[in-house]
Amino acid sequence: MKVDRIAFLGPILVLLGIFMLIKGEIHWTTGSTFTYFWPTLFIFPVAVFFHWLYFSILQRRGVGVLVPGGVLLVVALVCQIAMLFNSWDMMWPGFLLAPAAGLFELYWFGNRNKWLLIPINILTVLAVLFFAVFSIGSLLGSLAGGQPIIAAVLVIAGCLMMFFRKSKTM
Template identity: 65%
Template sequence: MNRNGNAFIGGILVLLGIFMFMRGPINFGVGTIFTYFWPTLFVLPLSVFFHWMYFSVMQRRGIGLLVPGGVLFTVAIVCQVSMLFDAWHYMWPGFILAPAVGLFELYWFGGRNKYLLIPINILTILSVLFFAIFSIGTLFSNLSGLQPFIAAALIAGGGLLILMRKQRQH
């Protein structure tokens, strides 16, 4: 086997080992592999197929192939991360980002139509905003045991800022 084949199989083995460490003892079977890795097995290859069609077969003439390719690539990553870490409630804004990625590929490899940047930016900002809101909300809910200490730190910090401002004025 050549170096690229060894590197690919080695990477698969490393990822499988990390997965087994994360999940603990698992009865591995075909059902388990399909349960956890369906995005990588079905959605990601379809995305690669669209990109391969554009770059190799169509020789950069069928620019429209990049939109579903980018969308499916992003959806595959979002679904795979969600399946491995059971993080659907954090990762759902990635589905809003998916069309932005497809349109950005159309913009980047196409004629650089500046009007494509409008939906790209709107979708990206919405996605990042929702990622931030739900991540920060979850962070604060996980810190609920520390809430009295955080409240005290905020009161102390605000009081110090007020006192420092008064000292500068005199």
Template identity: 65%
Template sequence: MSLNRMGVLGPLLVIAGCFLLFHGESSMGTGTIFASLWPTLFVLPLGVFFHWMYFYILQRRGVGLLVPGGILLTTGMVCQMATWFDSWGTLWPGFLLAVAVGLFELYWFGGRNRWLLIPINILTALSVLFFIVFSIGSLLGMLYSGQPVIAIALLAAGTLLMLKQRRDRHPL
């Protein structure tokens, strides 16, 4: 059976393309590949495996498999983005969201126990709150370090506000 018939070639090409796109170095070795793609190679397949077990092998029995499956899928995506963009300080709230995703899958596919919504909502709210706070902190850090893009955006926004204020006082 060929790689293309098994459906493996497409994802491998996508992974290779993402690696080449996000990895700025020209040298590529086994260590470089593992350092950049460890979440895609090890964490995401486990999350997919748990979902595959629940949906296809156990045929929707054993809903508890979705909790680690959702946690591993979300954690794998967070880790992969943080590795590619070197943004661990901003994306760490995704780990709180991973637990909320796993519990939400248990809620959705399991008996819809409404008490699960309490930790799901708390974890999701904390994740969003921390993500906003640390994103703003990163943006302010970029501003403080003299990032010209943010400086230009602030200048443009201030100029537009002043022109709008002036137009409101003196209509044509």
């Protein structure tokens, strides 16, 4: 049993060490650890608790506990990525994806009620759309100021539309 605990802590320590090397300018204290890893310390364990509760204690009978478990799992992941990379402006659509994940777990492990797929699909499509829009916008914004590139693409697209438009035949 002790070997399993050591094997579980190994990757966590490696990731923490890599992060500390990358963010070397920060003087590491207990406060800075809480600053960067509060989602992993507080939200993630509650999500794991709900999943453990369903799979171990309730013996797959109380499928409803998977909804908050799935929501909190995705929220913990989104918050942790946003904290580590300071990317709240790109990660916020993950909060739309969180209820979709919880409902999908309810669908998958429950009685497969097909009506659950409607809100799951709506929330997932919105989250993916917003992730794409804000990620592309942030990427273009970081490349050489962004605005000249967008302006050039718009000018080229407009020229192509003018010169290669279909002729109307009557």
